[in-house]
Amino acid sequence: MATVEERVKAVTARVLKLDADEIKPEHSFTVDLGAESVQSVELVAMFEEEFGVEMDEDAALSVETVGKAVEYIAEVCKQQGVDVEQ
Amino acid sequence: MRLVLLDSPDEVRRNFYPLALSRPLWELRCGFSSLGEKLIAKVGAGDVAYFVPDYMADAYRTKVERPLRLRSGLAVNDSSVLDGDDLLIVDPRVKADSFNVAGRGPSEVGLDEQGDVLYARVAKADLAKLPTGDIGKFIAAAKAKLPNVRSALPTWQYIWDLVLANAEQITADFAAAGQSGVEGKVEQPNAIRGSKKDVYIAPGARVHPMVVIDAENGPVYIDQDAEIYPFSRVEGPCYIGKESVLFGAKCREGNSIGPACRVGGEVEESIVHGYSNKYHDGFLGHAYVGEWVNLGALTANSDLKNDYSTVSVMLDGRRAIDTGSTKVGSLIGDHVKTSIGTLLNTGSYVGAMALIMATGKPLPKFIPSFAWFLEGVVTKGFGKGKLYETAKMAMGRRGCRWSEAEQAMWDAVFEMTAPMRNEAVKKGRRVMLAR
Structure with a gap:
């Protein structure tokens, strides 16, 4: 199974139409990866679909970088009893 | 005699969504005023009490206690009003114009064909027979213990009934108001077509030059402190509410607008509640628009299908209801915001607090x-918190306050409407994944 980070990068690449290999944990979704506000909503929706979790919109949309998204999603998966590869 | 307005059961209230999500049915408008104001005037009641769904009781109490709305004996969901006086309890779906039940008289309970209570007149002497601590039990006991009569009083069935009846109601309300002439300021040149006795411009209202008021086919009532900018055309029957402003609007027949609305573009046979804006061009026809709505520039709705067949509406997102009318526009809930260029299909339902970003x-x-x-899909977006922030800001700009009671009511509406929204979000996710 792919790790949380790999899956977050894959989803980000698909939504933002980027190459997953070029996405780094320190990248900001908006500044470095060019996510518009509507794409941020789509990213949250696709993360929920990918991991089978429900995320609080305010908390999810306040996450700024790929690395922080990995941490946040791992925590949400833990809270909601979803097994993931770290 | 005390008039008690008792809101309908949930299964009936749903026929008046999305407007009824955030208000009792008697706060819906038709013509110059609300259904409740018409019933109160018809009965001639000075003492009025209200029973609303529990989730909106605190918010409604806050609203009706605004100084301008104060009426004597005001009470919301207070069972103590069921004692101490003759009572006339009325379902707000009953059309006030046809309501012919005397406020005082022997006890009787008027039932419709389905056996639902349309009104209950309870003489003070009979109150001892009834449990006065709970309105539901009180009505059930009244139906069981007091004489029942079959009532053929006409009722409002669906929200679009109000839109379809609006032009006629404006004409009736104008006649009942018994006012005509110019008490406000009318700057020349302008034109009044038809009989001047069919036009009333209230004190404080201002009509700029180059405005046409066409009362040839119905009366025009421009209420206090309303303002009509140049190049507006106002066709009767029409009611422009207090402090509303028309910006070069093509205001076709059958509109009730306001109070405190800002309207431009083309509007026809529509009801617009207070504090809503349709500032720019775009067509709104046979629509019912709630409070605090903002329709972005070039937002337009269809109110007639290309094949001229009757319009259907989905009030629950699943089952289409044939309105029986070829002309039905949009039903737009409170606090809806649409972006520029939003295109609303014939018979559209836009739920309260929805935010629309058009796709073309x-x-x-x-x-x-x-x-x-x-x-192009329904999403959870930035959540209800951001919608509340926007609502607070919009209200603050007009000197109104978003109360805790109001937020609690909207939280309840959020929960009530979650199943339909979740279903639409799931559908949207499937579309996103397929892209």
Whole structure:
């Protein structure tokens, strides 16, 4: 199974139409990866679909970088009893 | 005698969504005023009490206690009003014009064909027979213990009934008001077509030069402190509410607008509640628009199908209801915001607090409450918190306050409407994944 980070990068690449290999944990979704506000909503929706979790919109949309998204999603998966590869 | 307005059961109230999500049925408007104001005037009641769904009781109490709305004996969901006086309890769906039940008289309970209570007149002497601590039990006991009569009083069945009756109601309300002439300021040149006795411009109202008021086919009532900018055309029957402003609007027949609305573009046979804006060009026809709505520039709704067949509406997102009318526009809940260029299909339902970002295509006919419609699909968007922030800001700009009671009511509406919204979000996710 792919790790949380790999899956977050894959989803980000698909939504933002980027190459997953070029996405780094320190990248900001908006500044470095060019996510518009509507794409941020789509990213949250696709993360929920990918991991089978429900995320609080305010908390999810306040996450700024790929690395922080990995941490946040791992925590949400833990809270909601979803097994993931770290 | 005390008049008690008792809101209908949930299964009936749903026929008046999305407007009834945030108000009792008697706060819906038709003609010059609300259904409640018409019933109160018809009965001649000075003492009025209200029973609303529990989730909106605190918010409604806050609203009716505003100084301008104070009426003597005001009470919301207070069972103590069921004692101490003759009572006339009325279902707000009853059309006031036809309501012919005397406030005082022997006890009787008027039932419709389905056996539902349309009104209950309870003489003070009979109150001892009834449990006065709970309105539901009180009505059930009244039906069981007091004489029942079959009532053929006409009732409002669906929200679009009010839109379809609006022009006629404006004409009736104008006649009942018994006012005509110019008490406000009318700057020349302008034109009044038809009989001047069919026009009333209230004190404080201002009509700029180059305005046409056409009362040839119905009366025009421009209420206090309303303002009509140049190049507006106002066709009767029409009611422009207090402090509303028309910006070069093509205001076709059958509109009730306001109070405190800002309207431009083309509007026809529509009801617009207070504090809503349709500032720019775009067509709104046979529509019912709630409070605090903002329709972005070039937002337009269809009110007639290309094949001239009757319009259907989905009030629950699943089942289409044939309105029986070829002309029905959009039903737009409170606090809805649409972006520029939004295209609303014939008979569209836009749930309360929904935020629409147009895609250039007509929207789906059902948008759930609290939906963020982005990139052609319903999403959870930025959540209800952001919608509340926007609502607070919009209200603050007009000197109104978003109360805790109001937020609690909207939280309840959010929960009530979650199943429909979640279903639409799931559908949206499937579309996103397929892209």
